[in-house]
Amino acid sequence: xxxxxxxxxxxxxxxHIAIVTKKQELALKLLKDSSERERIQMMEAxxxxxxxxxxxxxxxxxxxxxACSDQHLYYGELPLSFAVSTGQTEMWDNLLLHQCGxxxxxKSDKVELARRQMxxxxxxxxxxxxxxxxxxxxxxxxxxxxxxxxxxxAADEKWRRERLGRMEAMNxxxxxxxxxxxxxxxxxxxxxxxQTPLLLAARLGHKDVVEKIVERxxxxxWEYGAIKCxxxxxxxxxxxxxxxxxxxxQVK
Numbered sequence: 001x002x003x004x005x006x007x008x009x010x011x012x013x014x015x016h017i018a019i020v021t022k023k024q025e026l027a028l029k030l031l032k033d034s035s036e037r038e039r040i041q042m043m044e045a046x047x048x049x050x051x052x053x054x055x056x057x058x059x060x061x062x063x064x065x066x067a068c069s070d071q072h073l074y075y076g077e078l079p080l081s082f083a084v085s086t087g088q089t090e091m092w093d094n095l096l097l098h099q100c101g102x103x104x105x106x107k108s109d110k111v112e113l114a115r116r117q118m119x120x121x122x123x124x125x126x127x128x129x130x131x132x133x134x135x136x137x138x139x140x141x142x143x144x145x146x147x148x149x150x151x152x153x154a155a156d157e158k159w160r161r162e163r164l165g166r167m168e169a170m171n172x173x174x175x176x177x178x179x180x181x182x183x184x185x186x187x188x189x190x191x192x193x194x195q196t197p198l199l200l201a202a203r204l205g206h207k208d209v210v211e212k213i214v215e216r217x218x219x220x221x222w223e224y225g226a227i228k229c230x231x232x233x234x235x236x237x238x239x240x241x242x243x244x245x246x247x248x249x250q251v252k
Contacts, residue, residue, distance in 0.1 A: 007049055008049045008050045008051040009047070009049045009051055009052075010047070010048055010049035011045055011046045011047040011048045011049060011052075011077070012045075012047040012049065012051075012052070013041075013042055013045045013047075013079075014026075014030055014042075015027060015030050015031075015042045015043070015045070015079045016045070016047050016079055016082055018030060019079055019082045019083050019086070019088070019091060019095075020075070020082055020086060022086070022088060022091070024088075024090065024091055024094060027091065027094070027095065028094055028098055030042065031095070031098045031099060032098060039099055040116075042079065043078075043079055043080065043095070043099050043120050044078070044120070044123065045078070045079065046077040046078060046125065046126055047075075047077050047078075047082075048077055048126065048127065051073065052073060052074065052075065052077065053074060053077075053127050074138070075135070076125045076130055076132075076134075076135045077125035077126060077127065078123055078125060079095065080092070080095055080096075080120055080121065080123070080132060081123075081125065081130070081132055081135050083095060084132045084135045084136055084139075084141065084144050084148070085135045085138070085139045085141065086139075087139070087141045087143060087144050089143070089144060089147040092144070092147065092148070092151070093151070095120075096117045096120065096121070096151075099113075099116055099117070099120060110162070111174075114155070114159065114174070114179075115173060115174050115175070117155070117179075118174065118175045118176055118179070118182055119175055121148075121182065121186070122175060122176075122182060122185070122186070124189070124191075128191050128192055128193075129190070129191040129192035130191050131186050131189045131191075131197075132148060132186065133145060133148070133186045133187060133189070133197040134189070134191055134195075134197050134200055136148070136197070137197045137198075137200050137201045137204065137206065137209055137213075138200070138204070140206055140208070140209055142208075142209060142212050145212070145213070146216070148183070148186075149183060149216070151179075152179035152180055152182065152183040153179070153180065155179040156178050156179045156180050159178075159179075187213075187217075187236070188236075188239065196236070196239060197213065198210060198213050198214070198236060198237065199239070201213065213236075214232065214233070214236070214237065217233045217236055218230050218231065218232050218233065219231040
């Protein structure tokens with residue numbers, strides 16, 4: 001990895017390179033042939049050099065403008081975000097499946113894999129605070145967004161099918177009670193400008209992305225001929241704004 005500053009590639013490791021060049025076999029070999037500690041370091045490494053982060057020139061402090069103008073280079077720092085930003089669904093699957101190395105069929109190994117998967121998926125980048133769904137929005141990768149949602153649903157179904165019990169009961173260190181809950185948290189997650197993925201899509205002017213996110217979270221209540229009644233998630237469209245104590249004092 002590039003660790004010595006001021007390298008423009010600071011933080012990038014071999015896994016980042018394998019992902020962005022779409023060398024799936026190489027990415028898997030790096031994970032399989034590494035120790036547990038090395039795998040964790042690779043999956044959590046942040047590529048923060050000037051080559052990867054949005055331009056931060058003097059007089060350009062708006063993180064939103066930075067993300068918009070340089071999104072062709074900005075992939076979210078983390079290896080999993082790199083896979084999301086480049087729309088590699090199969091790479092996503094394999095990174096999450098093999099990040100714990102060769103696992104047995106033991107229940108304890110399956111629980112540990114689920115815990116690590118949740119931890120890695122929930123990571124955000126250090127510069128803008130974006131999670132994997134924010135990256136789907138920035139790069140307009142809605143197929144990736146849908147794949148992540150389906151992956152979480154399938155992971156929960158597998159957990160129930162194998163009768164592993166409640167996640168929290170199986171391991172107190174489990175970040176979430178289910179992958180579905182984790183996905184909802186990602187959807188409600190805010191970047192450093194307090195924007196959820198949907199709010200970010202609106203600010204970027206990605207109308208198709210906004211419509212797709214709202215559509216996937218709308219519930220059809222009833223249908224009579226050409227007339228439909230649907231439940232629209234207003235809390236998702238217009239979420240309560242969170243602010244710091246300092247910001248609240250300014251409002252007062």
